[in-house]
Amino acid sequence: MSDSPQQETPVAETVQKQPREKKVKPPKEPKAPKQQQGSSAAGNKQNEGVDVKKAENFSEWYTQVITKSDFLDYYEVSGCYIFRPNCFYVWEKVQNFFDGHIKKLGVQNVMFPMFVTKRALETEKDHVEGFSPEVAWVTKSGNSDLDEPIALRPTSETIMYPSYAKWIKSHRDLPLKLNQWTNVVRWEFKHAVPFIRSREFYWQEGHSAFKNFEQAKTEVYDILELYKRTYEEILAVPVIKGKKTEAEKFAGADFTTTIEAFIPTNGRAVQAATSHHLGQNFSRMFKIEFEAEDKKSKLVYQNSWGLSTRSLGVMIMVHGDDKGMVLPPRVAFTQVVLIPLYFKNKDNSELETKSKTIFAQLEENGVRIKLDDRLEKTPGWKYNYWELRGVPLRIEIGPKDLENGVAMLCRRDNGEKWSVPLEQLTAQYVNEILDKIHNSMLEKAREVRNQRISVARTWEEFMTALNAGNLVLIPWRQTHKDDVVLEDLSEEERKEYDAKIEEEKKAEEYIKERSKKESAMLSDSDSNTGLTGAAKSLCVPLDQSIYPSLGDCEVFCPELSDRKPNKWALFGRSY
Amino acid sequence: MSDSPQQETPVAETVQKQPREKKVKPPKEPKAPKQQQGSSAAGNKQNEGVDVKKAENFSEWYTQVITKSDFLDYYEVSGCYIFRPNCFYVWEKVQNFFDGHIKKLGVQNVMFPMFVTKRALETEKDHVEGFSPEVAWVTKSGNSDLDEPIALRPTSETIMYPSYAKWIKSHRDLPLKLNQWTNVVRWEFKHAVPFIRSREFYWQEGHSAFKNFEQAKTEVYDILELYKRTYEEILAVPVIKGKKTEAEKFAGADFTTTIEAFIPTNGRAVQAATSHHLGQNFSRMFKIEFEAEDKKSKLVYQNSWGLSTRSLGVMIMVHGDDKGMVLPPRVAFTQVVLIPLYFKNKDNSELETKSKTIFAQLEENGVRIKLDDRLEKTPGWKYNYWELRGVPLRIEIGPKDLENGVAMLCRRDNGEKWSVPLEQLTAQYVNEILDKIHNSMLEKAREVRNQRISVARTWEEFMTALNAGNLVLIPWRQTHKDDVVLEDLSEEERKEYDAKIEEEKKAEEYIKERSKKESAMLSDSDSNTGLTGAAKSLCVPLDQSIYPSLGDCEVFCPELSDRKPNKWALFGRSY
Secondary structure (H helix, E strand, C coil), X not given: CCCCCCCCCCXXXXXXXCCCCCCCCCCCCCCCCCCCCCCCXXXXXXXXXXXXXCCCCXXXXXXXXXXXXXXXXXXXXXXXXXXXXXXXHHHHHHHHHHHHHHHHCCCEECECCCEEEHHHXXXXXXXXXXXXXXXXXXXXXXXXXXXXXXXXXXXXXXXXXXHHHHHXXXXXXXXXEEEEEEEEECCCXXXXXXXXXXXXXXXXXXXXXXXXXXXXXXXXXXXXXXXXXXXXXXXXXXXXXXXXXXXXXXXXXXXXXXXXXEEXXXXXXXXXXXXXXXXXXXXXXXXXXXXXXXXXXXXXXXXXEEEECHHHHHHHHHHCECCXXXXXXXXXXXXXXXXXXXXXXXXXXXXXXXXXXXXXXXXXXXCCEEXXXXXXXXHHHHHHHHHHCCCCEEEXXXXXXXXXXXXXXXXXXXXXXXXXXXXXXXXXXXXXXXXXXXXXXXXXXXXXXXXXXXXXXXXXXXXXXXXXXXXXXXXXXXXXXXXXXXXXXXXXXXXXXXXXXXXXXXXXXXXHHHXXXXXXXXXXHHHCCCCCCCCEEEEEEXXXXXXXXXXXCCCCCHHHCCCXXXXXEEEEEEC | XXXXXXXXXXXXXXXXXCCCCXXXXXXXXXXXXXCCCCCCCCCCCCCCCCCCCCCCCHHHHHHHHHHHCCCEEECCCCCCEEXXXXXXXXXXXXXXXXXXXXXXXXXXXXXXXXXXXXXXXXXXXXXXXXXXXXXXXXXXXXXXEXXXXXXXXXXXXXXXXXXXXXXXXXXXXCCEEEEEEEEEECCCCCCCECCCECCEXXXXXXXXXXXXXXXXXXXXXXXXXXXXXXXXXXXCCCCEEEECCCCCCCCCXXXXXXXXXXXXXXXXXXXXXXXXXXXXHHHHHHXXXXXXXXXXXEECEEEEEEEECHXXXXXXXXXXXXXXXXXXXXXXXXXXXXXXXCCCCCCCHXXXXXXXXXXXXXXXXXXXXXXCCCCCCCHHHHHHHHHHCCCCEEEEECHHHHHHCEEEEEEXXXXXXXXXXXXXXXXXXXXXXXXXXXXXXXXXHHHHHHCCEEECCCHHHHHHHHHCCCEEEEEECCCCCCCCCHHHCCHXXXXXXXXXXXXXXXXXXXXXXXXXXXXXXXXXXXXXCCCCCCCEXXXXXXXXXXXCCCCCCCCCCHHHCCCCCCEEEEEEEEC
8 A cells, every 4th residue: 555645734824715615514413314215116216316515515416425325314213324335445445454563563452241220330530521411221121121221331440440440460560551342323313324423333443551651652653644644645635633722622532643634625624533642540540550660550551542433424524525435546436437438239259358357367366346238228327326425436448449459437536538558458547547546535635634623812803714614723822741741740839730721621511612602693694604603722742843933923812922922723613 | 165065964763872971061151261360460370271172061162162262252241242362263274165155156245224123123023023022122222212113123124125125116126135234123022142142143144035036945055065164164063054934934934945053062052054945025025126037026936045154153162172162173273382392491593583484484385383482481381271272283402302303283173283394384284284274174073973872763762862962863754845946835735835834833833842841850950951952843855865864764753644755754862
């Protein structure tokens, strides 16, 4: 797999008042589309394309793209969805890539039960508060009540860590690096959006324990880099690595790192995956202690990290277009469709033979190809059919092409068409084209995103950028530092630190509240654009070198603090 | 992967009054073993071996083997277990093998929600009756009651088939072959036995739809053969392919095929995996219809098939010995352990260098090897440690061996030891040994099992064989025939067929009741052997050619029926 360029987010120095698409609707809970009643059994009417434009009604567009392409289906239990074969295939590809890489890091897969008792769930107070309203409870089996209600895992810290306490005795048992690929349940009552926010979803959760902070910290960033690579090298989606602010970090973590993706159509950011350093917060509660080399008993340092099927939603939102799905080649179940252009009242036998030969050659050499030689469908119908489903490359061969010894190729991502001599149409050639498609999808998405990152030093600049559907960098005072081990602080130092944390949280709360209020004052037509709601921090990007110097710049909203900013923080509206 | 010999179960003509191990306890719900309190942090006491013999207290032996080998752990919610890394690795290997093969058959993976509404669950009446007492219900989220209780899947027929009805319109949409790897929940109140019977377990469930019976039937047996290959080629466990009797078939199926494994120690059979033909029973209820080539609307024929983590329990029970786990080489996370025999007060540097070289060479060439060069442990301690964990092959090198240019090898399965010149110790050589170990584990298990299959023509022979801990073949009248499509029978034919089915069911009920009663009359000492409880049918073996001719033999218990037997049916006590 070729490396994607690692170039990060350069930004223009001034707020970009970027002309943006009007009439982008806010993402709403998409209703399950009505079943196509009375559609002919022969499937002639099943080829309905997407009938709204992405820029005009994003929410409806999304629903149509994922359902009409046979990717996902709605289900009777609201907030739960069916992953159809081409969809689950994408997830399998994500799994293969990430799982292969963590195994190289010495991570082993395990499986813990999905059930958790109330007592265990409530062991770490901050943590459970983050989840408790969304926890689903099993209370009956058959017709009998259970003695005690049992929760379905919203995440597995409290399920796994009692075992960690049991298994870890000595420094020789460390590091312990475990991962599981599971379903989790968060019974949310916010708008469900397929992939992005659902009641049951699939993910991996890694949970590791180390004897010191340094090792734990290293892993946090190793995993974050793998997450970035997964998005960029597999899903062709550019992401920004950063650290969460204190207000947005994982409940119970010392610090949270994140990769953030961007949906240009509605100007929203998406938290794409997170890698947390939990410090000793959980090891203290769950008594995960080890005998160190110096025979002293110590608490382990822990990380947890997760990547979910949300990634599939991001991929679709970023790449899809008015014709439907656009799948990155590395995750497409069908990478290439070969369509022979049969003519009525003509002898198509030579064309048929040649098509089958090409198909067989490419398939044998590892190209995931389909031959669409259905006689009852027109070529035009087939083009739409496969475009809707996002197949990256189409090969057409007509009788004229055959005479000239060429085939026509057409890229799904940009519509580019060109002809290729048949003898050049090898698996190697096709794979090179597929790689090219991958890279240009990624670079195009990166370019679009980069144009939509603004810098703001004042509230007015901030709101203008935000209402232009942009992500906004603001001067920020980040309290947490990677080279400080929170557990090592003296009581006094910790108090001082916590006071600063509170200040940081208040600054964010202020921005959230004020942006929400000012958004609410937008006219009706504006509120129809999806550009309403509070802005929140997405992350403090790790690579600050690509941004302008903070110079003598004041901290954003100087009324909040008299401390100097030390970082640019990225804010925006988000999913 | 080398093919395992396909040889089936030959049996002796007479009842074998096989001397059997006494004092085999009945499998009980094993309590979670007490935590090893006060074990030294340095782990010096963690190397406790299994302290009961497999033949003397099978249930306790099983609990110790799976927990002390760090394979599985108990969990706070009873009937749920933790799959530790070496355990989950076995399941990953099973998944890789089976998943690869079904993909070649054109099966695609999907993911349906784990939640199912009461209404959908109850659509197929026979089916839900089979599961309803074990269904776990979610009734609350956070502090709120749900409008309607929602069940956790015990299996997914009723979750998936409403979608099948929606997706399948035309014969062009068939066959539809989908599979998912999921967790399922059956809140049983019977004794939980890790892997064998638990409240949450992992499996794959395949669900396919065909336009005719013939195609469906072919798939049923293709999958059954893959199940057999998975057990034999991956887990080194021999199984018998057969068809379930009417009393034991899957609720809602026209017929069920099965592979049956055998645990010699307690004489119990285990249903190892099943492949069902559902006929049109579900398609009728869920209205899964298609327009056939002749434009007529028809119901699809369906199959469902599942293989679960029960397979891991069977593997352990069959292969384990008094020293602990014995892992088949293809599923062992660690296939080989290399132990350099360091001597105190001696220069071990040459030995160290050589060991590291051998380790690196084997590892680079794909052998899953560990180098145990811990200085604080003795070789003897290490032997026990790795034997308990079932590592298939041990390589030892001492200073003397080094002088002679050899290493000692020792097989876990049979204790065989031999020396090998170091230059011969290549990955190829080691892999050949590992294959040999696999094959001899399989053949040994097959031989043991074959000696424990008896033939009985009378009740007395039956009970004698049963109480010798054997599986028993009896003359049986099988009603179902593969070449009869039940859906094609006229009303009258169907009535006649159903009457025969009832007769077959009654015969089985009689055997069950009577064997239960007579078992209960066994003396206390006998009831302590695990050889109590009803016998039930395991299957009617597919390959009858290896058994004696039925000749003029009467049907078993002639008081039940005057029909002639047409098959040998395999009965036994089972899990």
